Amino acid sequence: MGSRVLAVRGRTSGEVRTTIVNMFTHDGERYLLAPRGHTQWVRNLRVAGEGELRLGRRSERFVATEVADADKSELIRLYLRKWAWETGAFFDGLTADSPEADISAAAPGFPVFRITAG
Known part of the structure; x- marks a missing residue:
């Protein structure tokens, strides 16, 4: 995926x-995560x-569903694997290899949305 x-x-x-976001996929679903909280x-x-994602001249409407804190850990870990080089400074030392307990504790500070075609 990408920005x-x-x-x-x-x-x-x-x-x-408008703002720039980094979209990522997991198990066939697409997500947005807010690294700045x-x-x-x-x-x-x-x-x-709902909103719209734009890439060049292409745009796509979507519906957003916020992911519960208890379900974010794996998504945060995946986001960090893909985007830490760009946004890692916002995660206060958290990395893709951080213990599950640390990622779970940080989850409320990082909103995540599942996006579907709308």
Whole structure:
């Protein structure tokens, strides 16, 4: 997968807001993870429940479902394997090889969304 432009309607302004995100897949499902934590795009996506991913001239609408903290550990580990070179500084020493307990403890600080075609 790779980087995309995320477009999501602002929860207060109603204006479309954009930011770069790193999409990844696991077991045939696609995910977005917020390495900087509970950012504005996360708050907007929670309210909107849907958005658009853009790559060049292509765009795709999607529906987002937030992943429960208890189900994030494996997804965080996969994200770190793929994107730590770019976003590892935001994980405060956490790595793909960190103990399960450490990743589970950090999970509430890293929102994850499963995205499906919408």
